[in-house]
Amino acid sequence: MESVDGYLHFLSGVLAETRRIALHHFSRTTAVRQKADGSPVTDADVEIEAYLRKQIRAAYPDFGILGEEQPSINTDAEHTWVVDPIDGTMSFLSGSPLWGTLLALLARSTPVIGVVGLPVLKQRWIGISGKKTVRNGRQTCTSQCEALVDAKLFATSPDMFSPREYEIFDAVSKRARFRRFGGDCHSYAMLASGHIDAVIEAGLEPYDYLALVPVITGAGGVVTDWRGEPLSSRSDGRVVAAATQRLHAEITNETRSVCA
Amino acid sequence: MESVDGYLHFLSGVLAETRRIALHHFSRTTAVRQKADGSPVTDADVEIEAYLRKQIRAAYPDFGILGEEQPSINTDAEHTWVVDPIDGTMSFLSGSPLWGTLLALLARSTPVIGVVGLPVLKQRWIGISGKKTVRNGRQTCTSQCEALVDAKLFATSPDMFSPREYEIFDAVSKRARFRRFGGDCHSYAMLASGHIDAVIEAGLEPYDYLALVPVITGAGGVVTDWRGEPLSSRSDGRVVAAATQRLHAEITNETRSVCA
Numbered sequence: 241m242e243s244v245d246g247y248l249h250f251l252s253g254v255l256a257e258t259r260r261i262a263l264h265h266f267s268r269t270t271a272v273r274q275k276a277d278g279s280p281v282t283d284a285d286v287e288i289e290a291y292l293r294k295q296i297r298a299a300y301p302d303f304g305i306l307g308e309e310q311p312s313i314n315t316d317a318e319h320t321w322v323v324d325p326i327d328g329t330m331s332f333l334s335g336s337p338l339w340g341t342l343l344a345l346l347a348r349s350t351p352v353i354g355v356v357g358l359p360v361l362k363q364r365w366i367g368i369s370g371k372k373t374v375r376n377g378r379q380t381c382t383s384q385c386e387a388l389v390d391a392k393l394f395a396t397s398p399d400m401f402s403p404r405e406y407e408i409f410d411a412v413s414k415r416a417r418f419r420r421f422g423g424d425c426h427s428y429a430m431l432a433s434g435h436i437d438a439v440i441e442a443g444l445e446p447y448d449y450l451a452l453v454p455v456i457t458g459a460g461g462v463v464t465d466w467r468g469e470p471l472s473s474r475s476d477g478r479v480v481a482a483a484t485q486r487l488h489a490e491i492t493n494e495t496r497s498v499c500a
Numbered sequence: 501m502e503s504v505d506g507y508l509h510f511l512s513g514v515l516a517e518t519r520r521i522a523l524h525h526f527s528r529t530t531a532v533r534q535k536a537d538g539s540p541v542t543d544a545d546v547e548i549e550a551y552l553r554k555q556i557r558a559a560y561p562d563f564g565i566l567g568e569e570q571p572s573i574n575t576d577a578e579h580t581w582v583v584d585p586i587d588g589t590m591s592f593l594s595g596s597p598l599w600g601t602l603l604a605l606l607a608r609s610t611p612v613i614g615v616v617g618l619p620v621l622k623q624r625w626i627g628i629s630g631k632k633t634v635r636n637g638r639q640t641c642t643s644q645c646e647a648l649v650d651a652k653l654f655a656t657s658p659d660m661f662s663p664r665e666y667e668i669f670d671a672v673s674k675r676a677r678f679r680r681f682g683g684d685c686h687s688y689a690m691l692a693s694g695h696i697d698a699v700i701e702a703g704l705e706p707y708d709y710l711a712l713v714p715v716i717t718g719a720g721g722v723v724t725d726w727r728g729e730p731l732s733s734r735s736d737g738r739v740v741a742a743a744t745q746r747l748h749a750e751i752t753n754e755t756r757s758v759c760a
Contacts, residue, residue, distance in 0.1 A: 330680050334652055335695025392594055398658055420590050422682020435595025
């Protein structure tokens with residue numbers, strides 16, 4: 241594996257360009273198509289992912305690539321880059337600044353580097369396995385919240401849950417200090433920096449959550465699936481992120497029943 | 501009534517200071533108390549409203565004041581300033597930039613000037629009865645969306661609706677191109693600038709919606725209660741805002757049944 245500094249240099253270069261592409265398309269009348277699953281895809285998604293794949297192939301020809309818009313390649317490789325060009329496409333289409341570009345590096349199936357870049361807000365979180373997470377270059381950490389009753393809790397939308405999942409989410413989230421919807425990757429970034437305390441979601445894809453793992457873990461938080469198991473590219477898309485071990489345990493104690 | 505220019509000069513001065521106060525408190529550990537209705541109030545809310553009331557009393561001693569945090573005064577006056585120091589307090593507490601300061605001037609009970617200021621995003625919408633709405637000084641307008649099936653539709657939270665209201669909201673919003681939650685005043689600003697096409701909400705207070713009326717109307721949109729009646733300080737807190745007359749009619753055709 242290349243040195244961490246090598247990867248960070250690569251990321252810094254490509255993220256400057258993806259930010260430029262994204263902001264060029266943001267708040268313009270951009271072409272939108274529907275994907276097979278009904279979700280929207282914009283010119284920005286397509287252009288950013290094509291750019292990232294080209295840069296990755298040039299710099300890391302042996303690495304796998306797992307992205308949102310094109311088929312995975314070389315997924316048996318020891319290292320794989322995971323790419324979400326625009327996480328929060330509906331926010332992007334709605335003039336909201338709460339969308340971002342996510343990149344993760346997997347060693348085997350474990351995320352060891354994660355980046356969340358929020359172009360409009362000029363904010364970037366970088367998480368590296370075994371290191372402290374940084375936000376715009378400065379160390380950042382989760383809150384000390386240990387009890388659900390004190391927690392500010394987010395989910396992107398009630399529409400992301402199956403009826404059974406929603407039943408569990410609803411029961412848990414109603415016991416929080418407050419619950420709010422919206423946010424996509426912005427919510428996890430706010431969790432990493434102590435502004436909110438928990439996120440409970442479902443229906444996510446690996447490119448939606450793998451980059452979050454080093455960011456949240458390195459900020460002192462815990463992020464797993466609903467059973468409390470580590471997230472990998474084979475997880476079921478259900479995610480619980482919490483500021484502390486104790487809060488995470490209180491939540492997963494309830495959410496794990498979905499798997500019963 | 502003073503000239504419009506006089507009011508705009510007053511607003512420009514006070515909004516620079518409310519922005520400064522709000523950003524001073526944003527992203528810090530700010531004291532939060534619960535109001536009688538369970539909603540949170542921060543030092544920023546209290547400080548901004550106190551500042552605005554002081555400025556209004558000095559500049560417009562005969563005017564009424566209707567605000568979120570303190571009792572109304574002089575509400576029989578011909579003119580009343582309506583103040584929401586932080587619309588979107590939960591976003592404010594969550595590190596999200598989607599909150600703002602709202603000010604409306606009522607002539608009798610009709611809003612004739614409305615301002616939405618979004619401090620973090622450095623954006624300000626000003627609506628004046630009979631004039632075109634401006635965003636940061638430049639004219640802005642709603643989208644051309646005429647059909648619900650094409651509409652990007654927002655509500656701040658499913659939790660703002662009564663069960664009966666939610667039933668109607670759910671049926672209508674599921675027919676939209678997409679529906680998203682979150683946003684508070686930011687959603688209405690995005691509607692005024694054509695990024696989204698409709699907002700359907702309930703449980704709002706006069707200080708939450710009166711400033712939006714001149715902003716949305718002057719941008720070419722329509723905003724009323726769920727029956728299609730004009731909004732006033734005596735409305736029931738149910739709001740439908742839409743980019744066009746036709747879209748508004750399609751939505752209120754459904755929402756008016758809540759009042760049956």
